[in-house]
Amino acid sequence: MPGEQKRIYLDYNATTPLKPEVKAAMIEDLEVYGNASSMHADGRLARARVEEARRAVGGLLGVSPDTIVFTSGGSESNNTVFQTMRNLALGEDGRIRSDVRNEIITTAIEHPCVFSSAEFLKSLGFKVVFLPVDRYGKLETGALKAALNEKTLLVSVMMANNEIGTIQDIKAIGKLVKAAGAWYHTDAVQALGKIPVDAVDLGADYLTMSAHKIYGPKGIGALYLRKGAPLLPLIHGGHQEGGFRAGTYNNAGILGFGKAALLARDSLEDYGREMRGLRNRLRDGLARNVPDIQINGHPSDVLPNTLNVSFPGAEGESILLALDLAGIEVSTGSACASGSLEPSHVLLAIGADPFLAHGSIRFSLGWQVSAADIDYVTETLPPIIARLRAMSTSVPKGPAGAG
Numbered sequence: 001m002p003g004e005q006k007r008i009y010l011d012y013n014a015t016t017p018l019k020p021e022v023k024a025a026m027i028e029d030l031e032v033y034g035n036a037s038s039m040h041a042d043g044r045l046a047r048a049r050v051e052e053a054r055r056a057v058g059g060l061l062g063v064s065p066d067t068i069v070f071t072s073g074g075s076e077s078n079n080t081v082f083q084t085m086r087n088l089a090l091g092e093d094g095r096i097r098s099d100v101r102n103e104i105i106t107t108a109i110e111h112p113c114v115f116s117s118a119e120f121l122k123s124l125g126f127k128v129v130f131l132p133v134d135r136y137g138k139l140e141t142g143a144l145k146a147a148l149n150e151k152t153l154l155v156s157v158m159m160a161n162n163e164i165g166t167i168q169d170i171k172a173i174g175k176l177v178k179a180a181g182a183w184y185h186t187d188a189v190q191a192l193g194k195i196p197v198d199a200v201d202l203g204a205d206y207l208t209m210s211a212h213k214i215y216g217p218k219g220i221g222a223l224y225l226r227k228g229a230p231l232l233p234l235i236h237g238g239h240q241e242g243g244f245r246a247g248t249y250n251n252a253g254i255l256g257f258g259k260a261a262l263l264a265r266d267s268l269e270d271y272g273r274e275m276r277g278l279r280n281r282l283r284d285g286l287a288r289n290v291p292d293i294q295i296n297g298h299p300s301d302v303l304p305n306t307l308n309v310s311f312p313g314a315e316g317e318s319i320l321l322a323l324d325l326a327g328i329e330v331s332t333g334s335a336c337a338s339g340s341l342e343p344s345h346v347l348l349a350i351g352a353d354p355f356l357a358h359g360s361i362r363f364s365l366g367w368q369v370s371a372a373d374i375d376y377v378t379e380t381l382p383p384i385i386a387r388l389r390a391m392s393t394s395v396p397k398g399p400a401g402a403g
């Protein structure tokens with residue numbers, strides 16, 4: 001449309017657009033109306049497509065398809081694991097038993113769907129430990145060793161953080177967890193499709209995935225379940241998904257996830273190289289053009305597409321709105337936390353000053369971003385930051401100025 005402003009989307013960790021091939025495959029699949037649980041020809045056709053998608057999702061993790069349980073997304077997969085733990089430790093009187101493993105260990109930087117699930121178990125009587133991370137967002141393994149004991153039931157550590165992109169040493173952490181005899185879960189929603197994820201090599205019992213972070217559709221995800229690991233259904237009903245997750249198959253969603261998984265596997269190396277190049281261009285351009293910025297997250301163990309930056313003296317929501325007016329879409333902290341004035345729990349956990357945490361922006365890049373887009377951002381942002389900083393220093397601070 002003439003005069004329509006170009007939008008530069010830099011919020012791929014919140015969600016991704018469908019890849020054209022995924023969209024085409026889903027539209028075609030909408031014609032396949034059979035219920036994948038039906039025994040007749042239309043049902044069998046639908047089921048065959050579901051199983052093909054399962055092979056593709058398993059292929060992205062290097063595991064056999066029968067270890068993949070489709071769910072409605074990352075939140076459901078994570079909740080299913082935590083609710084399984086609840087049910088394992090639940091006594092006949094409805095209370096958490098004290099004679100079985102009933103302790104949960106997780107980290108201070110998990111996504112809200114893990115964090116809240118852990119808080120919920122705590123409210124039921126579980127002991128829950130939220131492990132600290134260092135200033136780059138890496139788990140303190142000393143703290144993990146100290147927390148593990150014979151009562152530990154589950155350890156849940158995200159593979160890569162959605163806000164700052166820091167990647168954990170999931171394999172090494174897993175060895176400690178398994179030596180302590182606990183179940184090991186990793187939320188790999190942000191890692192999948194961005195870095196190699198080999199579920200067997202990582203030693204995870206459970207691994208969470210979501211399609212809409214890898215250019216697939218929203219409302220579909222999966223849980224990898226190592227053979228022998230317990231899983232109790234969150235949703236009871238029919239026998240779909242081996243009895244682990246009832247409900248008529250979401251055929252088009254599952255097919256779209258499968259297609260996105262195939263494309264992600266084939267392009268993983270190119271994606272990493274391209275994203276790293278663009279992210280470094282953004283980082284260097286901002287460092288050159290904006291004084292006094294601070295990069296949050298690990299310098300090398302970080303998702304190739306993610307850059308989290310604090311702009312001291314400028315407020316995050318104001319930066320976000322000014323960028324939005326200029327056609328650039330970013331996020332402050334996680335999308336789920338936006339609208340809240342609380343500083344990000346992740347930035348606080350890495351020891352950021354609450355003042356700095358308020359002035360932080362997450363840039364997360366994806367396939368549709370070009371070098372020209374990045375250059376537009378590094379030219380557009382400096383005057384915005386200068387203006388916001390000037391405004392904040394011109395406002396009197398403290399009680400005297402509050403009236």
Ligand SMILES: Cc1ncc(COP(=O)(O)O)c(C=O)c1O
Nearest residue numbers: 073074075111162187189190210
């Ligand atoms: C690390 C992480 N885990 C879980 C989720 C939730 O996934 P879904 O949106 O599929 O429920 C997200 C989404 O932001 C995420 O970033």
